[in-house]
Amino acid sequence: MAGISKILDNNKKWVSSRNAEDPEFFQRLANGQQPKYLFIGCSDSRVPASGITGTGPGEMFVHRNIANLVVHSDMNLLSVLQYAVEVLGVQDIMVCGHYGCGGVAAAAANKQYGLIDNWLVNIRDVIRLHETEYLRISDDTERMRRLVELNVIEQVRNLAKTNIIQNAMRSDKPPRLHGLVYDIADGVLKDLNVDGGGVIKDMEHIYATEAAHKDDEASSYEGPQGDPADLPGEPAAEPAKAKKTAKAS
Numbered sequence: 486m487a488g489i490s491k492i493l494d495n496n497k498k499w500v501s502s503r504n505a506e507d508p509e510f511f512q513r514l515a516n517g518q519q520p521k522y523l524f525i526g527c528s529d530s531r532v533p534a535s536g537i538t539g540t541g542p543g544e545m546f547v548h549r550n551i552a553n554l555v556v557h558s559d560m561n562l563l564s565v566l567q568y569a570v571e572v573l574g575v576q577d578i579m580v581c582g583h584y585g586c587g588g589v590a591a592a593a594a595n596k597q598y599g600l601i602d603n604w605l606v607n608i609r610d611v612i613r614l615h616e617t618e619y620l621r622i623s624d625d626t627e628r629m630r631r632l633v634e635l636n637v638i639e640q641v642r643n644l645a646k647t648n649i650i651q652n653a654m655r656s657d658k659p660p661r662l663h664g665l666v667y668d669i670a671d672g673v674l675k676d677l678n679v680d681g682g683g684v685i686k687d688m689e690h691i692y693a694t695e696a697a698h699k700d701d702e703a704s705s706y707e708g709p710q711g712d713p714a715d716l717p718g719e720p721a722a723e724p725a726k727a728k729k730t731a732k733a734s
């Protein structure tokens with residue numbers, strides 16, 4: 486048996502074994518999900534999110550891309566993050582890298598691979614930020630392993646830079662951020678203790694933002710100045726407000 490037939494056959498066996506174990510299993514999942522975790526990992530086939538964390542269906546929301554990057558223009562990642570935090574209410578968010586990551590290795594090599602080069606620039610930025618430490622490591626394997634860790638740390642920082650996480654941190658149940666590295670060679674998951682290491686606190690003076698208060702906005706809005714007969718959607722001239730905004734930026 487090859488190709489998709491194998492996949493479909495595996496699925497039939499899985500359904501049978503699940504039903505045999507717990508006849509209510511699928512019905513329960515069909516009623517909704519309340520995962521406690523968000524996993525942001527690498528697309529590498531050797532790093533299956535559920536398998537390495539011992540979680541089953543319904544327990545973990547998952548986003549994966551090449552080299553587990555948190556990129557602020559990535560609508561996919563941002564949508565997953567907002568939904569996980571604000572709708573599902575996940576409590577633990579983990580960025581999980583892995584030693585032997587092909588994406589990280591490719592970023593460290595000065596060679597072109599095509600479209601992906603633009604994605605890998607994000608890891609080259611990590612090298613630039615940590616260049617002194619990176620160049621000090623003479624052993625090639627050790628240098629790559631450290632780059633995998635530094636990449637995870639920077640992606641956790643990237644999470645903390647988003648207004649999604651900053652707003653969630655001020656809520657009653659602030660989520661916890663974690664940086665993990667998985668070792669393909671022995672299956673062990675290591676906690677880099679990123680949140681406790683002060684790396685997020687260190688950058689707050691630059692990246693911390695406050696949401697605009699609705700009350701303030703309402704009080705500064707002076708109402709439409711034009712003729713009430715103007716078409717809806719035609720913004721009335723409001724030079725005072727426009728100037729204020731321009732100054733603020």
Ligand SMILES: [Zn+2]
Pocket residue numbers: 527528529551552553583585586587588589
């Ligand atoms: Zn990888």
